[in-house]
Amino acid sequence: MIAQKRRKHNIHDDGVEIGPFQLNLMFGSSYEEDIDLAVNSIFCDWMAENKRLVNYKSYINDLNDVILEGWCSSCNTIAARYIETGERKGIEKVTAKIRKINQQ
Numbered sequence: 001m002i003a004q005k006r007r008k009h010n011i012h013d014d015g016v017e018i019g020p021f022q023l024n025l026m027f028g029s030s031y032e033e034d035i036d037l038a039v040n041s042i043f044c045d046w047m048a049e050n051k052r053l054v055n056y057k058s059y060i061n062d063l064n065d066v067i068l069e070g071w072c073s074s075c076n077t078i079a080a081r082y083i084e085t086g087e088r089k090g091i092e093k094v095t096a097k098i099r100k101i102n103q104q
Contacts, residue, residue, distance in 0.1 A: 014061050014062035015059040015060070015061050015067065016059060016060050016098065016099050016102050016103065017057055017058065017059050017102065018058045018059065018060055018066075018098055018102065019058070020058075022058075022098050022102075023035065023058055023066065025094055025098070026060075026066065026085055026088075026091065026094055026095070026098075027085070034083065038053070038068055038081040038083055039052050039053040039054075039056065039068065039070075039081070040052050040053075041081075042072060042079045042081060043079075044072045044074055044075055044077075044079065045075075046072070046074050046075040048074030048075070050073075050074070051072055051073050051074040051075075052072075052073045053068055053070045053071070053072070053073075053079050053080075053081060054070055054071050054072075054073045055070050055071050056068045056069055056070025056071075057069055057070065060085075060095050060098065060099070063086040064085060064086035064091050064092060064095045065082060065083060065084050065085050065086045066082075066083040066085050067080060067081070067082055067083075068080060068081040068083070
């Protein structure tokens with residue numbers, strides 16, 4: 001029997017949904033390049049040549065890292081990218097402001 005991929009993303013209590021403007025604040029001048037790299041380099045078992053993360057939502061977790069949760073464009077199953085942003089200088093101030101605004 002072949003293992004089946006999950007059909008839903010895991011729900012994490014520490015995740016706060018953020019929008020494109022807030023992502024831009026976190027990444028600064030490298031925003032477009034970083035997001036483009038993340039959505040165009042996902043792992044998929046289908047081995048499709050052209051695959052990307054589509055229809056994704058962005059979250060920050062308790063480590064101030066970014067998680068993009070969406071769908072694989074080639075097989076239409078869930079896919080995600082984890083971007084380690086928590087160690088960037090000054091990021092804790094930016095994410096603290098984002099959390100305060102988004103959790104009101």
